Amino acid sequence: MKTKTMYQCDKCGYETISWTGKCPSCHNWGSLKEKVEIQSPRGEKGKQNKKAKLLRKVEVDLSKRIQTGIGELNRVLGGGIVKDSCAILTARPGAGKSTLLLEIAGDLATDEIKILYISGEESESQIKSRANRILDEIPENIWILSTTSMDIALENIKSLDPDIIFLDSIQTMVLEEYSSRAGSPVQTVECTNQLIEMCKGSRPRAAIMVGHMTKADEMAGLRTLEHMVDTVLLLEGESDEALRVLISTKNRFGRTGEIGLFNMEENGLKEITDSNEFFITKRRRNVPGAALSMIKEGSRLIVVEVESLVSKSFTPYPQRIGDSLRKDQLNTLISILEERGNMNLYDKNVILKTTGGIRVSEQSVNLAIIIAIVSSLKNIGIDQKTVFIAEVGLTGELKKVPQLTDRIRELDRLGYKKCYTYPFEEEIPTKNLDIIKCEELSDVISDIF
Ligand code: TYD
């Protein structure tokens, strides 16, 4: 523990680090008395008596969370907004960050929960017209402040004393104290620091701030902010698709990898609660080029539909387009199909997408991708109650995917009839679902077509 010797005037309370005979403040002689101050390390004030606790006896305080009425958001946050936390919400321009914040505000504001929405991007009337568009009714306790001055924002936080603060966006705010422009590292870091202080002090508050993303899909120079906040939320989605996927890439209060699904509609972002309806097409007959699979995102199992179109190419460089996949994934799968499935695609364009535009990065969907291509190539439709779950190796063998049992049980529950997958040992009892185990890709192709 560090100590520091100070001198304090016992007449007027004036403090100084060096002793003088006469107090410079009240001009009394001999009134400065020595005073020893114990200096606590930065940020540890008032924690001197902290004792270790038995982990088994520590209680989890559930009252520290505010459950929103938006289930998709609660899941991503790991069970609601933590009362003294600071999160950053990031996405490309136009993804729906401001819309999402306003919807959370509309959902949470009550007599007990006061919300302050600070915007450096839009005027109060712009925010109001968006609120009119997306909220059925505007609750009493939402306060709006349109400013780019962090000093004004902080004053308002102190005087209004909100429970939840939204700050849209951190790159537009400036603290007078620093001369650098809005969005510079100094301003963003210092403004974030001030905001965090407002949340973690004796009066707990939750804050979500918006952070802009550059084209390179990185938070615009804001890597440092990721380390400062408790939670980093990412809202993904292509501008020409309605689907928005909310994921947490950092969460001090829950697991990462959970996803929240939303649909951007005329009147705001709507939760997709029935994901098994959203990502498949309801058809009366089988059409060539479509195959189903099941992915696992966080704790969630989702049936996805892969659509493929194979057409003749009139140039020596056929096109391979697959927006919902990783770039190399489609090319690799086409090569496997050519070599191990004995099909020629060198003079064919291949276009691939998923219904609803959900990105599929999981390997479990690879068999369905190849089967969708073959289905289009042969112009033969696949039964809509058949699902394909396996990774396909470069050897053409079907390979293991994680949590196959969970996927099979869920498919059975949803009423699917057939599942093509890799050979496995354990018994998985099913009611409706026929499990067809295949060693090789060519076995699946010859069984179906
Ligand atoms: P916005 O929340 O302003 O995005 P961000 O803050 O991430 O830049 O939303 C932008 C897009 O969403 C805009 O192009 C219009 C569309 N939108 C809808 O389709 N429906 C709506 O109800 C709202 C408010 C926006």
Ligand code: MG
């Ligand atoms: Mg915005």
